[in-house]
Amino acid sequence: MSIGYVAVRLLQVIPSVLGIAVLNFALLHLAPGDAAEIIAAQSGGASKEFVEELRRSFGIDLPIYQQFFVYLGKLVSFDLGISNVQQRPVLELISERMPATLLLMLTSIGIAIVVGVLCGVVAAMRHRKWVDTCVSVLALLCYATPQFWLGLMLIVLFSVTLGVLPSGGMMTIGAQMGPFERALDIGRHLVLPALTLGLFYAAVYARLMRASMLEVYSSDFITTARAKGVSEGRISMKHAARNALLPVVTLGGVQIGHMLGGSILVETVFGWPGLGRLLFDGLLQRDLNLLLGILFISSILVVVCNLLVDLVYSLLDPRILAR
Amino acid sequence: MKGILHLWRRYRRNRGAVLGLVVLAAIVLAALFGPMIYTVDPFDMIGRPAQAPSARFPLGTDVTGRDMLAGLLHGARVSLLIGVAASVCATVIGVAVGAAAGYWGKTVDAVLMRLTDFFLTIPSFVLAVVIIAIFRPSLVSVMSAIAIVSWPPVARLARAEFMAHRDREYVQACRAMGMSDWRIAVRQILPNALPPVIVVSSLLVATAILTESGLSFLGLADPNVVSWGYMIGVGRTLLRTAWWMSAIPGIAILVTVLCINLVGEGLSDALNPKLQER
Numbered sequence: 001m002s003i004g005y006v007a008v009r010l011l012q013v014i015p016s017v018l019g020i021a022v023l024n025f026a027l028l029h030l031a032p033g034d035a036a037e038i039i040a041a042q043s044g045g046a047s048k049e050f051v052e053e054l055r056r057s058f059g060i061d062l063p064i065y066q067q068f069f070v071y072l073g074k075l076v077s078f079d080l081g082i083s084n085v086q087q088r089p090v091l092e093l094i095s096e097r098m099p100a101t102l103l104l105m106l107t108s109i110g111i112a113i114v115v116g117v118l119c120g121v122v123a124a125m126r127h128r129k130w131v132d133t134c135v136s137v138l139a140l141l142c143y144a145t146p147q148f149w150l151g152l153m154l155i156v157l158f159s160v161t162l163g164v165l166p167s168g169g170m171m172t173i174g175a176q177m178g179p180f181e182r183a184l185d186i187g188r189h190l191v192l193p194a195l196t197l198g199l200f201y202a203a204v205y206a207r208l209m210r211a212s213m214l215e216v217y218s219s220d221f222i223t224t225a226r227a228k229g230v231s232e233g234r235i236s237m238k239h240a241a242r243n244a245l246l247p248v249v250t251l252g253g254v255q256i257g258h259m260l261g262g263s264i265l266v267e268t269v270f271g272w273p274g275l276g277r278l279l280f281d282g283l284l285q286r287d288l289n290l291l292l293g294i295l296f297i298s299s300i301l302v303v304v305c306n307l308l309v310d311l312v313y314s315l316l317d318p319r320i321l322a323r
Numbered sequence: 324m325k326g327i328l329h330l331w332r333r334y335r336r337n338r339g340a341v342l343g344l345v346v347l348a349a350i351v352l353a354a355l356f357g358p359m360i361y362t363v364d365p366f367d368m369i370g371r372p373a374q375a376p377s378a379r380f381p382l383g384t385d386v387t388g389r390d391m392l393a394g395l396l397h398g399a400r401v402s403l404l405i406g407v408a409a410s411v412c413a414t415v416i417g418v419a420v421g422a423a424a425g426y427w428g429k430t431v432d433a434v435l436m437r438l439t440d441f442f443l444t445i446p447s448f449v450l451a452v453v454i455i456a457i458f459r460p461s462l463v464s465v466m467s468a469i470a471i472v473s474w475p476p477v478a479r480l481a482r483a484e485f486m487a488h489r490d491r492e493y494v495q496a497c498r499a500m501g502m503s504d505w506r507i508a509v510r511q512i513l514p515n516a517l518p519p520v521i522v523v524s525s526l527l528v529a530t531a532i533l534t535e536s537g538l539s540f541l542g543l544a545d546p547n548v549v550s551w552g553y554m555i556g557v558g559r560t561l562l563r564t565a566w567w568m569s570a571i572p573g574i575a576i577l578v579t580v581l582c583i584n585l586v587g588e589g590l591s592d593a594l595n596p597k598l599q600e601r
Contacts, residue, residue: 019441031457144529144581146536149555149573156566254443261448265537269559279449280541283456291453298446306444 020299080293085285090293101274111198120209142203147262151196151269168271193270212244253309257302333593340589347582357396365393365549394549401550405535410527412470417477425485426508439475447472455543462545469531484516518594529583536576
């Protein structure tokens with residue numbers, strides 16, 4: 001990996017971040033009423049002079065392009081404003097919730113990749129046999145299931161009927177536990193939400209891996225390996241699967257943004273105290289600053305993740321750099 | 324006519340796709356005519372709350388005693404309407420952007436593709452939530468928000484198709500005849516580029532229905548209509564005692580989305596015969 005490539009890739013991040021800022025600014029201005037009016041309304045009506053005074057203090061009386069530069073300046077110093085309802089800095093609220101969301105998403109990605117890749121490889125090795133059909137049908141089903149609904153049904157099955165797993169929250173509240181028991185407790189709370197979020201992507205990866213394996217099977221180097229008398233199992237594992245994994249890695253990077261969306265719904269279902277739950281609360285309270293802050297930070301998160309995936313990818317596949 | 328027959332002959336080779344088409348047709352008919360035959364108002368509180376399915380209420384009643392079957396039939400209209408409308412809008416935007424980028428190339432291409440990539444990076448569901456929260460939930464705002472977040476894949480595909488066609492001989496012939504760029508793009512290339520686009524936009528309907536259900540589950544739905552996601556959200560409050568209230572509309576979403584995906588795959592096989600081997 002050359003330093004030039006890294007530098008170019010880092011520079012490409014700047015327009016994306018600028019674009020996100022423009023979008024956020026536009027949405028903020030499309031919203032009916034400005035911050036001054038909202039605050040005035042919340043304090044139970046106010047005189048015209050008071051609203052004007054507020055506008056001046058927020059800089060809303062400036063021309064729109066100046067407002068944008070003020071806004072951009074604030075973003076650069078990671079000042080996302082104050083939550084209108086909770087009266088705390090938006091960034092503080094978001095950073096409190098970020099770890100829970102990251103834990104949930106990483107676990108789900110793990111489940112999705114392991115389950116998806118395994119199922120895809122097995123299906124491709126038994127192409128057109130009953131295992132293949134089973135995997136394909138299951139993947140189609142998971143692919144069509146609304147995630148939040150799957151979560152509710154898993155609660156009915158595992159928490160209500162069988163009573164083996166907790167139905168919500170991130171940990172048992174009020175219990176005295178050592179660090180090990182605490183981790184185990186969080187793990188038990190994590191099972192259902194991570195499964196709910198992960199199964200959809202497992203289906204996506206299984207389908208992709210299967211198709212990708214079948215494509216690699218038909219390439220010349222596999223025919224050569226077969227002609228040399230390499231065993232089928234070795235061909236599948238050593239030769240085909242490694243090459244077939246590349247599109248899966250690419251897709252994994254692209255889907256982080258999509259997964260954040262799924263995470264909102266799943267967190268709402270399970271009361272998981274992450275970003276999604278925060279967004280839902282912001283929605284109920286019509287807290288626009290908070291909503292836009294979450295949109296901004298989650299977009300940045302996706303840009304950073306894509307950057308990391310690209311860099312890792314260029315290490316895995318040297319051909320990328322040659323392009 | 325002959326073309327359609329030929330297409331159908333290839334389509335029906337995929338048995339799953341045929342099954343999907345039949346069930347989907349039944350769902351569309353139920354959405355169109357169901358509310359006329361089963362004339363119960365989905366907002367009327369007509370029975371004791373949270374009843375299990377019975378002869379009087381075939382699918383039971385919800386938390387406030389509203390008929391679930393009536394809700395399901397009216398919800399089918401909303402889900403299908405939003406799904407189809409959003410995907411048509413997304414397809415129009417996507418094809419316009421992709422066609423311009425692919426046909427003119429160079430600066431136009433660079434600018435439009437950066438825009439497309441940008442929309443691909445933004446977490447689409449979060450963006451849809453914020454848009455609807457700002458403009459208040461209504462059929463139009465939900466449909467527009469879904470369209471705004473779903474056009475980029477169409478644009479990429481349309482761009483690739485237009486790029487592949489723009490230097491072909493028939494296009495060069497059109498240029499030599501003095502045909503305008505606009506006419507070449509719309510009348511000559513577009514019909515050739517359409518088959519793969521149709522497949523992708525049919526699959527977009529499924530995604531749009533899933534997105535809509537998630538949004539209305541969060542309460543971001545037009546308050547004047549019943550939708551499946553909203554019904555799941557309502558049923559959720561009694562999940563422990565009356566799980567079927569959330570289960571039934573969820574199954575409706577699952578079956579509809581599954582059928583649309585099957586039809587999309589069948590279309591893909593029928594329209595792109597070269598890919599059929601897999």
